[in-house]
Amino acid sequence: MSSLSDKQIDLQLEDLAGWQRDGNGIIKSYKFNDFIEAISFMNQVAFHAEALEHHPEWHNTYNVVDVRLTTHDTGGITSLDIRLAKRMEHIIQPKHL
Amino acid sequence: MSSLSDKQIDLQLEDLAGWQRDGNGIIKSYKFNDFIEAISFMNQVAFHAEALEHHPEWHNTYNVVDVRLTTHDTGGITSLDIRLAKRMEHIIQPKHL
Numbered sequence: 001m002s003s004l005s006d007k008q009i010d011l012q013l014e015d016l017a018g019w020q021r022d023g024n025g026i027i028k029s030y031k032f033n034d035f036i037e038a039i040s041f042m043n044q045v046a047f048h049a050e051a052l053e054h055h056p057e058w059h060n061t062y063n064v065v066d067v068r069l070t071t072h073d074t075g076g077i078t079s080l081d082i083r084l085a086k087r088m089e090h091i092i093q094p095k096h097l
Numbered sequence: 098m099s100s101l102s103d104k105q106i107d108l109q110l111e112d113l114a115g116w117q118r119d120g121n122g123i124i125k126s127y128k129f130n131d132f133i134e135a136i137s138f139m140n141q142v143a144f145h146a147e148a149l150e151h152h153p154e155w156h157n158t159y160n161v162v163d164v165r166l167t168t169h170d171t172g173g174i175t176s177l178d179i180r181l182a183k184r185m186e187h188i189i190q191p192k193h194l
Contacts, residue, residue, distance in 0.1 A: 035146065035152050036147065039139070039143045042136070043140065050132065050133065055158070055159050057156070057157070057158045059154070059156040059157075060153075060154070060156075061152075062152050
């Protein structure tokens, strides 16, 4: 597992609507209709995070979930971050994976 | 519903181990054994938050959940924040409520 290059990251982000680079991580702010939807999203993501053994840093306030993905082991962005981001998008809009 | 006074808040915090004042809110950092325990705690809290119609601001990184409670309607700390904090403590160590 090694960090992706800037070029690789930019290429991956093209397929990840709303995701952007934030230093050694990638971020997205998800907005839902209410708290139940937000926490339900987090739960669905949680199972994928466990399966990937890769976990998000995230903040929730009512209907908003701000996510940051980074790979501590490499200090950068790896394919694990991209995979988890894609699974989040799949949950929101089932087409990715 | 009105904000509690400083005295009232101090008094309530005496019964809430690990909770402290943070401006117009109260905060606590919960540490668990792993991610599953952390997200399970958040889920249990979520049902109480919905029941109280009062929701936390919280951040999760793996096994840590940092919580901040405040009441936006009054711009201060109200009995709702205290009730939600007590329910969180009850989840951790069933005795409060």
